[in-house]
Amino acid sequence: MLRQSARFVASLLATLLAAAACGQALKPVTIVRGLAHPWGLAFLPSFDSDGRMLISERPGQLRLANTKGELGPPIAGVPAVGAVGEGGLLDVALDPRFADNRLVYLSYAEAAQGGVGTTVARARLDANGLQGRLSELQVIFRQSPKASSSVHFGSRLLFARDGKLFVTLGDLWQRDDAQRLDNHHGKIVRIEPDGRLPADNPFAGRAGALPEIWSYGHRNVQGAAWHPTTGELWTSEHGPQGGDELNVIEAGHNYGWPVITYGAEYGSGRKIGEGTAKAGMEQPIAHWTPAIAPSGMTFLTSDRYPGWKGDLFIGALRGQILLHLQLDGRRVVKQEPLLQDLHERIRHVRQAPDGWLYLLTDSDDGRIVRLER
Template structure:
């Protein structure tokens, strides 16, 4: 009985964390752009110059001061069907010896291969209003007959590695199958080669690029350089969205363990919510918020948020803030509920202000009042 009480207490801590409404906001929300296609990824390449990926396959350069925008040429053909398309964009790491003109932009997108889409990590350089030297670094082994659950977000550590996520592609067994990249978070060197210390490089029955597995559809990654750890947020089924602390070689359980239910009825997905040998989530969202991105806030504009995790919510249309206490989620706050828009991506600028993109084609700037 004592053991059962401890399990129930832990579950309550996961799904019953304090939730505060944004009834007295201390921020100002400014609209900076509208009329975009679904703006999936954003990256600043200057104080007022923003690159935006549209899921339909366009790359837009936006001047945040004037509102002027240009289509960037050189994006390859994209598999823009269902949930497929052009996904994340990130500016690659640089150092004092790197020529800024040689800095790489990293992308994830659904690449059309034999009539199906495969989540792909690529990089290119920007020259004027064109991409040059486009390189597909890894066309993942993830094709299925569905157009669901491609992932995909990108994160860098400070040791020359790039992480990116791939969803289970709508085929649940992929989550536990190490012979496919689907349902995994992958780690590569910046040039696309496989690090020799990846957890499965000596396993003949696993793909070398896999860093963790047992994921359903991770659409947010954030690397914490201070504490040298990688955070991920992923979609559960009906209920059961998760925030996970990613460990090398970790199995995160999908679809064997889950906090979600079937879409077709009130039945649990999987065998249990916890199982030995599978990593438990740091936080579970029930009902689902449908998380779309993840940012570990490091700015000074919202000083109380430093070190917190921020995510967009699609289904429940808000900005989600999770306060961390070490490796534990201690509280949650839901902001921008009055906006009533599906928040797709959040980044921060040099001043610590937030840039927020929504599926309705808007980009906003969030500043302290």
Template structure:
């Protein structure tokens, strides 16, 4: 089975060679002002809006034109007219800044104009370590008000890895957020804890009565899916009522999944990766009752952030997924069709560790990178 896996992985790498060459040529020109980047289905320019970030994580647009960018160290930067104002949001609670932990994703409520709710996931400190927490709050100018804790994941851990975490809403208004296994592999298979899961809630934190394990007294009733390692990309496809999620593998085996109710995604029982030491995590790449990814990356790209493009600024990209790549320092443009992987192209090769790719309300694509820490805008070209 492992031999078959290695042959499949090699074929996957070879099939991307032409895309990699395009990406490398693009990367050489990324810092040159006014140079068009030509990709397979679009030509665009890169506008560096800000280059003073450290570890940016999430981005949200407000109806008044402000853009909010979260920093893992616990700050939320305020942009106006696509430029940093020098101001930050005040009143955010203490964070657990340890390893990968800190301030993570930010999303506005689908009816933000009516209710003013912003949703954030962050690592919160506590006795015995830290945990991923989901909160919501409103803003009065740049001051946080009405802060509510909606969900705290348990158990607490002193581990500095695998906190997750992304937030999405579906068209029915349900909220989903992801959590990592906190570096303890068995957590992902245990329904009795919150780690290595996708959770589904009402927008006020209540648990829906049609969640898959809501009648299991031994399970966390918020769980929507399980068997995940560390999901840092998640997006909702409203046209097809699908959730796509990207998941960090260990050494190899990063995954793109279609997430469905109550399904087990296999970690660590099945995996297309090996441990960082080279040790075998599992001899199995598939097992009955466990879901297969629609695509996986070996070697790992360190998939992070995920966008489903629905705008009209780049017609050739409509309906494509865009995943950041931390380790491979590029953006993966992924063609999908109703939950099936079709093709892939590398964009912005060598741009930096891409943490998030997002779409503005007017349909432009923005990219957050670290090392260097930048907020970039892709402007369509002829």
């Protein structure tokens, strides 16, 4: 269903010109550096006492670090990953009952016969300080079919309040597959923590459809967060040449790619699909042209930054900014680029238990940065 009132039509250039000054003196403080293209970030339950967090690095390492600036060695037992192009070790998430079961979830590009695809596995973490080992590794999801691709793997992991696991998946450069329900390309899936399929998924029992699919018509979803008051799933998605999107995800809905998009073909600028709107396909809450390559995102729920509680923050890779969005329901009322002087690709942003925003910068000398004021 089209939501005309929810449309936010503006280019990034117009946004940058119109953005007001943030009014807060922000201080990006480097906590850890020397990471190889960090991708995912998870805070341990003991964070308040020891500042420990897990960081995934795309070439295939998982490490523990702390807020003292200490970085541990690679954790043993991480599965082999297909570290080619955009692929590798992607997101990391903790089981909601991690304090009891010590289960860690990983998404990663996995090479196999037929190509590569996004895989999700879980394992038990045994840690002593900043040293750790994974054991009892269990694959709980594999994207199907594999494809010959080095791009568009997604992939964010996040647990819902009811304990179900959501996995965002890219289209593996197989764009037309995003509109079909017999594959995992360009989908968001919902599974149980052990990989079983929930009976109440929107396509469960539908002939020709994979029952784990929650939504479809996506290109490459690299950011996802739960709205703190409504409980809605919000995502950021890479468009082609322009047309990056911010969406609110609803069960069973079609988000249009590649039939509708605000982007164009790389290089030629030719139109993709049928235009920017079509009945039965969702409109984004916001979209960006030129592209900013939005990645990890989070809603602020702390009081660390006066006046910003409830706002949305999105890391941008191509844009090399932290994008601050003020919202009125599902309407973006203000966009504000932050940290332009950092000159870093911002892969992820998360709010830590201490209330500060922590960022990951994507480079050979990647950093964990705490945004103070």
